[in-house]
Amino acid sequence: MILPMKPAIGGIALILALASAQPALSSGGGGGGGAEMPSTSAPAYDPVVEYRKGIAAFEAKDYKKAAAAFKHVVAVVPTHAPAQYLLGASLMGQGDYKRAIKPLEAALKADPSLIDAQRDLVISYAQQGDTAKATAQRGAMVARKTACAAACPEAAQIDAALGMIDAAIAGAKPQAFGPSRALRSLASIDRTYVDAVALINEGRYQPAIAMLQDALWNAGPHPDLLTYLGYANRKLGHYDTAAVWYRTALAVAPNHRGAIEYYGELKLERGDRQGALAHLARLERICGFGCVQADELRAQIAEAGQSAS
Amino acid sequence: MQIGQALFNAPDLLGGQAARAAVSCASCHSNGRRNPAFFLAGISAVPGSADVSSSFFSLARGNGRFDPKPIPDLALPGKVSRDPASRALEGFTRGLIVEEFSGREPSAAQLADLASYIRAIRACPDRLTEPRTLASDLALLRTTIAGATVLLERGDIGGAQILVQSARFRLGLIDERLVGPKDKRLHSALLDASRQLAAAPLQRDLLASWLLRFERTIAPRLARSERQSLYDPATLDRWLAARR
Numbered sequence: 069m070i071l072p073m074k075p076a077i078g079g080i081a082l083i084l085a086l087a088s089a090q091p092a093l094s095s096g097g098g099g100g101g102g103a104e105m106p107s108t109s110a111p112a113y114d115p116v117v118e119y120r121k122g123i124a125a126f127e128a129k130d131y132k133k134a135a136a137a138f139k140h141v142v143a144v145v146p147t148h149a150p151a152q153y154l155l156g157a158s159l160m161g162q163g164d165y166k167r168a169i170k171p172l173e174a175a176l177k178a179d180p181s182l183i184d185a186q187r188d189l190v191i192s193y194a195q196q197g198d199t200a201k202a203t204a205q206r207g208a209m210v211a212r213k214t215a216c217a218a219a220c221p222e223a224a225q226i227d228a229a230l231g232m233i234d235a236a237i238a239g240a241k242p243q244a245f246g247p248s249r250a251l252r253s254l255a256s257i258d259r260t261y262v263d264a265v266a267l268i269n270e271g272r273y274q275p276a277i278a279m280l281q282d283a284l285w286n287a288g289p290h291p292d293l294l295t296y297l298g299y300a301n302r303k304l305g306h307y308d309t310a311a312v313w314y315r316t317a318l319a320v321a322p323n324h325r326g327a328i329e330y331y332g333e334l335k336l337e338r339g340d341r342q343g344a345l346a347h348l349a350r351l352e353r354i355c356g357f358g359c360v361q362a363d364e365l366r367a368q369i370a371e372a373g374q375s376a377s
Numbered sequence: 378m379q380i381g382q383a384l385f386n387a388p389d390l391l392g393g394q395a396a397r398a399a400v401s402c403a404s405c406h407s408n409g410r411r412n413p414a415f416f417l418a419g420i421s422a423v424p425g426s427a428d429v430s431s432s433f434f435s436l437a438r439g440n441g442r443f444d445p446k447p448i449p450d451l452a453l454p455g456k457v458s459r460d461p462a463s464r465a466l467e468g469f470t471r472g473l474i475v476e477e478f479s480g481r482e483p484s485a486a487q488l489a490d491l492a493s494y495i496r497a498i499r500a501c502p503d504r505l506t507e508p509r510t511l512a513s514d515l516a517l518l519r520t521t522i523a524g525a526t527v528l529l530e531r532g533d534i535g536g537a538q539i540l541v542q543s544a545r546f547r548l549g550l551i552d553e554r555l556v557g558p559k560d561k562r563l564h565s566a567l568l569d570a571s572r573q574l575a576a577a578p579l580q581r582d583l584l585a586s587w588l589l590r591f592e593r594t595i596a597p598r599l600a601r602s603e604r605q606s607l608y609d610p611a612t613l614d615r616w617l618a619a620r621r
Contacts (some may be wrong), residue, residue, distance in 0.1 A: 258418035259419040
């Protein structure tokens with residue numbers, strides 16, 4: 069069975085050198101290029117670049133610089149859990165537990181599975197003397213441990229977090245904070261992009277989502293990753309989640325062709341034809357020299373119109 | 378053969394990820410030869426290589442292994458017979474388009490055109506590389522419009538659409554090489570020309586009049602801007618140096 073290659077985005081950083089010479093042939097030719105880097109249309113701060121700066125500073129224990137960079141990220145992408153968490157951790161690194169609470173809460177809201185965020189939130193509450201909230205969050209961590217029943221992959225991490233939480237509630241000075249995972253700044257997401265698209269083309273949406281979410285830690289809120297998170301969730305029927313990812317991608321890169329197209333397709337699937345048409349109009353405005361994203365969305369809108377009539 | 382060359386350079390001939398990244402046959406096979414600079418992490422091991430059996434491009438050929446191969450030079454004899462009588466090249470090309478790169482089913486005539494072009498690819502005896510120039514891009518633009526016209530004569534609307542899209546893409550490639558401070562109005566003119574191509578009904582006389590208008594109004598201005606564009610090797614060197 070040949071599956072249609074639907075999931076794709078125009079922001080791929082394909083390296084087709086802007087060469088001034090190419091292999092000789094008696095007739096002309098050549099080609100390639102034309103791919104727009106999505107982050108070129110980002111707001112004043114490029115959140116992807118700022119995220120990388122933040123990671124480098126955090127690893128160098130320059131928490132002030134790290135916090136400044138992560139603030140620039142969350143100003144554009146408040147739902148990016150890694151950036152919110154690392155902002156909180158950077159503020160904790162400066163001893164500013166009071167200001168760490170808000171981004172840690174935001175991180176946990178964006179991704180309730182973040183054990184590190186929950187641990188550091190309890191520590192920050194405890195450091196601020198907010199015993200009630202610290203105890204409540206500790207209870208949530210205990211519930212997580214119970215649900216895990218020592219059998220889940222995070223069992224050891226939960227146990228370690230509970231140990232730190234109990235020490236903090238008992239009044240001990242926090243000994244460590246920050247992510248349990250190793251961070252490494254990704255200069256390029258191409259490999260992740262290729263692997264995730266391959267999984268999606270194979271219909272393996274959950275592993276693709278796990279891969280893309282993992283990449284968000286190292287690459288930051290790259291619009292290609294965010295758009296594919298939207299796409300994979302949409303294919304699983306998680307429309308609301310998909311819409312959030314698409315909107316986040318467009319917050320980072322308002323002219324991201326793939327995000328505009330796929331979000332338009334989502335609207336079409338949900339019966340919002342006018343919304344899809346607005347996305348098509350936007351693509352046609354952006355793609356002055358044509359683009360497959362506009363062609364695909366146009367075809368889908370026409371097809372939906374024929375099915376409806 | 379010119380229609381084959383036009384299709385060879387048309388991103389929309391391929392589908393899926395290739396079309397979305399504006400990759401055409403010529404992206405890997407520059408001038409029908411090989412592009413030693415082609416590199417995509419996860420697809421290439423080294424520049425000039427590609428794993429075309431990755432599910433990234435197509436599930437049909439996905440083999441679950443990372444096994445990039447050097448991109449072949451189509452001027453050299455390959456594993457597929459070029460004998461027109463065998464039509465092996467046509468069958469192989471169809472497999473590449475449909476199965477390897479998720480493109481739409483090409484017509485028999487399109488495959489014959491592509492095969493004619495590929496059979497004609499030769500190394501130049503006097504030079505190893507061909508400079509990329511405004512003239513070569515304009516020549517390809519003319520070939521593409523001419524190809525679309527012939528395909529319309531044949532009644533191949535789908536093929537003509539692929540080539541009109543390719544012509545717009547070519548205008549974009551020309552546009553992105555204009556980096557001169559006085560090129561603003563030329564950018565607008567190219568954009569208008571592209572939008573006119575998109576808006577016009579697919580008719581031979583309209584394509585011909587579009588090309589005539591382009592030749593009269595835009596091509597001369599492009600020629601005057603070439604020295605300040607990235608087609609000029611010295612300008613390109615300075616432009617790249619400023620971005621390193």
